Amino acid sequence: MAVKKHVYFFGGGKAEGKGSMKETLGGKGAGLAEMTNIGLPVPAGFTITAEVCDYFYKNSRRYPKGFSDEVRKNLARLERLVGKRFGDPDDPLLVSVRSGAARSMPGMMETILNLGLNDRSVEGIAQRTSNRRFALDAYRRFITMYGTTAMGVHKDKFNSEFNDVKERKTRPRLGKRGGIILDTEVNEAELEELIQRLKGVYRDQTGKPFPQDPEEQLWGSIDAVIGSWMAEKAVTYRELEKINGLLGTAVNVVQMVFGNMGDNSGTGVCFTREPNTGENVFYGDLLMNAQGEDVVAGIRTPIHLSDLGKIMPDIYKQLCTVRTRLEKHYREMQDIEFTIEDGKLYILQCRTGKRSPAAAFRIAVDMVKEKLITRPDAILRITDKDIEGLFYPVIDPKIPRDEQKKNLFATGIAAVPGAACGAVVFNAKDAEEWANRGKAVILVRKETSPEDVGGMHAAKGILTATGGKTSHAAVVARGWGKCCVVGCEDLSIDYEAKTVTVGDTVLSEGSVVTLNGSTGEVFKAELALIKPELPEAYNAIMKWADAERVLKVRTNVDTPYDAENAVRLGAEGIGLCRTEHMFFDTDARRTAIQRMIVADDVQTRKAALDEILPFQRQDFTGIFRAMDGKPVTIRLIDPPLHEFVPHDEAEQKTLAQKLDLPFHLVKRKIDRLHEANPMLGHRGSRLCITYPEILDMQVRAVMEAACDCKKKGVKVAPEIMLPLIIDVKELLILEERTRKVAGAVMKEHGVKIGYMVGTMIEVPRAALLADEIAAVAEFFSFGTNVLTQMTLGMSRDDAGRFLPDYVDEKKSGILKNDPFQSLDQDGVGLLIKMAIDKGRRTKKTSRSASAASTAETRPRSSSATSTTSTTSHAPRSESP
Secondary structure, three states: OOOOOOEEEEEOOEEOOOOOOHHHHHHHHHHHHHHHHOOOOOOOEEEEOHHHHHHHHHOOOOOOOOHHHHHHHHHHHHHHHHOOEOOOOOOEOOEEEEEEEOOOOOOOOOEEEEEOOOOOHHHHHHHHHOOHHHHHHHHHHHHHHHHHHOOOOOHHHHHHHHHHHHHHHHHHHHOOOOOOOOHHHOOHHHHHHHHHHHHHHHHHHHOOOOOOOHHHHHHHHHHHHHHHOOOHHHHHHHHHHOOOOOOOEEEEEEEOOOOOOOOOOEEEEEEOOOOOOOOOOOEEEEEEOOOHHHHHHOOOOOEEHHHHHHHOHHHHHHHHHHHHHHHHHHOOOEEEEEEEEOOEEEEEEEEEOOOOHHHHHHHHHHHHHOOOOOHHHHHHOOOHHHHHHOOOOEEOOOOOHHHHHHOEEEEOEEEEOOEEEEEEEOOHHHHHHHHHOOOOEEEEEOOOOHHHHHHHHHOOEEEEOOOOOOOHHHHHHHHHOOEEEEOOOOOEEEOOOOEEEEOOEEEEOOOEEEEEOOOOEEEOOOOOEEOOOOOHHHHHHHHHHHHHOOOOOEEEOOOHHHHHHHHHOOOOOEEEEEHHHHHHOOHHHHHHHHHHHHOOOHHHHHHHHHHHHHHHHHHHHHHHHHHOOOOEEEEOOOOOHHHHOOOOHHHHHHHHHHHOOOHHHHHHHHHHOOOOOHHHOOOOHHHHHHOHHHHHHHHHHHHHHHHHHHHOOOOOOEEEEEOOOOOHHHHHHHHHHHHHHHHHHHHHHOOOOOOEEEEEEOOHHHHHOHHHHOOOOOEEEEEHHHHHHHHHOOOOOOHHHOHHHHHOOOOOOOOOOOOOOOOOOOOHHHHHHHHHHHHHHHOHHHOOOOOOEEOOOOOOOOOOOOEEOOEEOOOOOOOO
């Protein structure tokens, strides 16, 4: 039997792997292999497969048999190729150890640079390069990275020592009174002192000296990278991004190239197109005399990539050639990491670049025009987040510029466009806690790190004092379409006092600020925000999508205004109109429904329903007019009645006065509505079985509105939906009553209306008996919220206490995603498919009908992108 291969080598213009092996080699490893194979200047190295990570966690944190021998063989091969020996005191081979999963997770897992340095080899490198400061700088970086990553020492312990040296030694030497002391301003003698102090921190925190054996360093680093796959920040990021099904992270061991060897060296991150606007220009950040971590961490504010054309024009020309080759090769906008070592260019990584929503549309359309991709390719590159992101707010242009200037607090680098307003908080934990209480917050940090990802996600916007457009804050925020301003160097942030100061102006925690992510401006006031206009590329993509798609798209709306907006955005019907939402619109409506609920007899209840009828008819008329012949699925009342009445005694007394009823009668009636489990209680069609007069009123309102519209030349296509059905007999009773009321209304008005009666499949029993139910129903819709709760036996309102443990890979990983955010395809999806198949077998005449779910897993906007559809079993052409 063939031995499983766990390590893939690349270098010397050839690679054992290739770009299609992302699942095995991770995105970074596959990219390194592919770039090597197409002849780009890539440092040599080898990739440990993600299968090793998978094996590690499935086998009590042990590695596969023979794995260590494979690593040693590939390390020896690397030594032969580059002509250097790992651990050589005079001219050592140094490597980086980097993570790399199949899906991009920027900054979430670990990287260690300069591995192989020790007290002897640092002097060898100093002598070989005739640059002792460079060698010492590389060593201090390695001690810090290895200590924090491999041994879990908090980075602040190392940073405090570095800052102390800068303040006690560097600042007086330079005579610098204000401003930041840059890393590059620390000299050899100060670095020598710093290294001893960093090793002291390592010893104090770990109980052992800093390792001098390069092989021990290597295995410690491999362990750390694989261990970082299950780090809290990485798990949180995967949950937020809904990344699942991956084997784990690969590990890339690559020959070091140095961007911190002096003024003819540098490092940068660039994008083949502008990631905020999508414009076809070369875009990026660069730091001279620096290593890659400096750019991503944002500890120094970089220069623009275009400046490289002035500093090193030949290197810039080479980089432009790489840009063109990679974009043509991958047919996608690329994010490229590069290093210049002593005047020579190296490409360290390429991956599909994260971009703003507006940029996603423009890039897709432009690449079609450039014949790099097809129209179907362009459509598939647009995600739901891209569409949603186009609707993010911007500062109201009607606000006078003078007013904006008056409130200007600071200006930084515009990293992610849009605008955000909220209360200032200074750490991720507070951001999450405040957001959970319903507060809009802006997370303010000196620079963000992967540990901040939860707070970054919770915040409306992100503001940092350092960093550029390719810093951690910018990259992560861009992926979420979240407003972000970075590199705001005037900010003086005091984490202990929880204040941020610019000049004489001090803002404390809770102060409200507004960010303009398109200009980099920060305002010390709450400015009005509005929704922006949609870019032309949006219309182009949507037009192409219309030409390709088979399914029709409906929306969820409850008001005529929402219906008009939905049609404007391209909705082809209403998949769910929730009639109960109409009852909350005005005080008069609420009082009418409450009078009906507390009624003790049929006549009083009917009288109250007569008050509600004109309101419902008015709303349906407005919706029918807006849709003008497009199908409208109207769900009859669904929630339990207790949701419409007050439960506070004072409010109940007010209600009693409004209704001119004794308080004790109102209280007794409301108390009787109490249910131990309302989700499974007296609601949906069960209300219409008990109180058929409710169905009579609602169907009458629908049909009277339809008749009135038709008389005035407005086309109508109502679809009356009965919710929470469990049995065909139940549906038959209500369907017959619906048709009786509808027939009477049409007779009264002398108008014929084409309408349908169907049901919402929400109960597993209904899905199992769908063939019987389809004999009566003319269409199905799937209520995935209730169906998920009943199928999994989980209450959406209570599952928050334990559901995270089911999704958390570190605890159990039982579920891939939160089933109330992403449909459980294995269980709930199977029931939906079964119901569709059974229904279509009964009604064979509509095999071409489409099927989709009425998803109510979270609040929906009234746009055509927030859709529902029904599955029609009737031969009516208007129904999707």
